[in-house]
Amino acid sequence: MLLSKLFTKTLREGPKDEVAKNASLLVRAGYVDKLAAGIYSYLPLGILVVSNLQKIVREELGKVGAQEIFMPALQPKENWLKTGRWETMDNLYKVTDSEGREFALGPTHEEVVVPLVQKFASSYRDLPLSVYQFQSKFRMELRSKSGLLRGREFLMKDMYSFHKSEDEMRPFYEKMKEVYSQIFKRAGLGEITRITFASGGAFSEFSHEFQAETPAGEDTIYICESCDQAVNREIFKEKMKCPACKSDSGAYREAKAIEVGNIFELKTKFSDAFGMTYKDETGIEQPVIMGCYGIGIGRLMGTIVEALSDEKGIIWPEEVSPFDIHLVGLTAGAKVFYEYYTKKGMRVLYDDRDVSAGEKFADAELMGIPKRLVISGKTLKEEKIEWKDRTTGTITYEKSPL
Numbered sequence: 001m002l003l004s005k006l007f008t009k010t011l012r013e014g015p016k017d018e019v020a021k022n023a024s025l026l027v028r029a030g031y032v033d034k035l036a037a038g039i040y041s042y043l044p045l046g047i048l049v050v051s052n053l054q055k056i057v058r059e060e061l062g063k064v065g066a067q068e069i070f071m072p073a074l075q076p077k078e079n080w081l082k083t084g085r086w087e088t089m090d091n092l093y094k095v096t097d098s099e100g101r102e103f104a105l106g107p108t109h110e111e112v113v114v115p116l117v118q119k120f121a122s123s124y125r126d127l128p129l130s131v132y133q134f135q136s137k138f139r140m141e142l143r144s145k146s147g148l149l150r151g152r153e154f155l156m157k158d159m160y161s162f163h164k165s166e167d168e169m170r171p172f173y174e175k176m177k178e179v180y181s182q183i184f185k186r187a188g189l190g191e192i193t194r195i196t197f198a199s200g201g202a203f204s205e206f207s208h209e210f211q212a213e214t215p216a217g218e219d220t221i222y223i224c225e226s227c228d229q230a231v232n233r234e235i236f237k238e239k240m241k242c243p244a245c246k247s248d249s250g251a252y253r254e255a256k257a258i259e260v261g262n263i264f265e266l267k268t269k270f271s272d273a274f275g276m277t278y279k280d281e282t283g284i285e286q287p288v289i290m291g292c293y294g295i296g297i298g299r300l301m302g303t304i305v306e307a308l309s310d311e312k313g314i315i316w317p318e319e320v321s322p323f324d325i326h327l328v329g330l331t332a333g334a335k336v337f338y339e340y341y342t343k344k345g346m347r348v349l350y351d352d353r354d355v356s357a358g359e360k361f362a363d364a365e366l367m368g369i370p371k372r373l374v375i376s377g378k379t380l381k382e383e384k385i386e387w388k389d390r391t392t393g394t395i396t397y398e399k400s401p402l
């Protein structure tokens with residue numbers, strides 16, 4: 001892509017009303033734009049990042065056989081009355097159309113997915129199965145000062161699994177912990193993301209959160225010194241036995257963290273509400289056991305920026321970066337390098353703009369593509385090329401391939 005053709009422009013300073021580092025950098029670099037508190041547009045560069053995150057998630061969820069669908073955000077009130085959440089969910093956006101029909105703007109999708117899957121799964125032969133989607137969710141969040149970390153409209157990957165029994169569900173749930181760990185590792189957060197025991201609400205003793213350790217986090221977690229898994233503050237007690245490794249040393253380290261994903265056992269809460277059952281081998285109706293698995297895609301993007309950026313700008317992990325190479329062209333001769341690396345299958349952003357070298361370098365740091373390639377009159381003359389690693393800042397020279 002030619003940077004001169006990109007319709008967005010970088011900004012020297014973040015918007016005055018933006019206090020969150022993630023949003024400030026992402027707005028400055030042209031990834032997102034703020035419409036209102038907790039409501040953002042994704043721009044061409046931002047969409048590339050989201051697509052990369054979606055690719056990682058699709059590949060990893062494919063390993064457990066989950067199937068992708070897309071459900072409506074506009075959801076009839078009747079479905080929400082059935083689960084009781086029309087009244088009990090206090091952050092629900094409710095809309096009424098001109099004919100008086102009432103809807104919820106989906107903050108989550110159990111009210112849609114259960115009656116949907118119920119139409120197809122009625123026998124033991126149909127289970128287990130799992131479905132997921134990428135969807136905009138709507139929540140009346142009171143605190144919306146954290147940029148992409150807490151949106152009022154935000155992109156989530158939500159997945160739901162349906163099982164014949166708890167015994168069948170348990171190994172699947174354990175497998176999902178590995179799948180999630182792999183997703184966050186590929187997203188560049190492997191080092192700082194901890195599986196965290198949280199209260200399971202009405203359904204089971206624990207749910208599990210994936211908490212990325214960073215000072216920007218709203219959550220407080222206690223990381224077990226023995227196993228590196230953690231306990232959320234809400235369920236933590238001094239000297240408690242670690243629920244993960246059972247160590248009773250009582251040695252925990254307190255840290256701030258961002259919940260980038262979570263997995264829950266729903267048991268029969270939602271299948272009961274919709275009367276979803278299946279016929280077992282002997283023809284008897286049995287309750288369907290469910291699990292749900294969320295990842296905030298926008299929040300994940302914001303967390304990567306919070307955790308990995310430096311004073312000059314964003315630093316994308318390789319698999320998340322919108323491009324492989326940021327080619328800073330300081331001479332018209334740079335164009336053939338753009339063509340060369342593009343032909344080799346690399347995703348190249350070519351800064352062909354008519355602006356100063358200093359501006360090009362500053363924008364390259366701000367945008368955060370892992371590898372910067374400089375082609376100038378000088379490098380051409382010396383028949384070499386200059387690489388700079390965005391993470392380490394290391395500059396290396398190579399013989400020019402052209």
Ligand code: ATP
Nearest residue numbers: 141149150151154156259260261262294295296299
């Ligand atoms: P939180 O406690 O942070 O409000 P939650 O428990 O409400 O999160 P879920 O309803 O389980 O979260 O949603 C699944 C995932 O969606 C979360 O793990 C998080 O990554 C993301 N998420 C939740 N709320 C938001 C939000 N307002 N903005 C962006 N992402 C969110």
Ligand code: MG
Nearest residue numbers: 091139141150
């Ligand atoms: Mg919430």
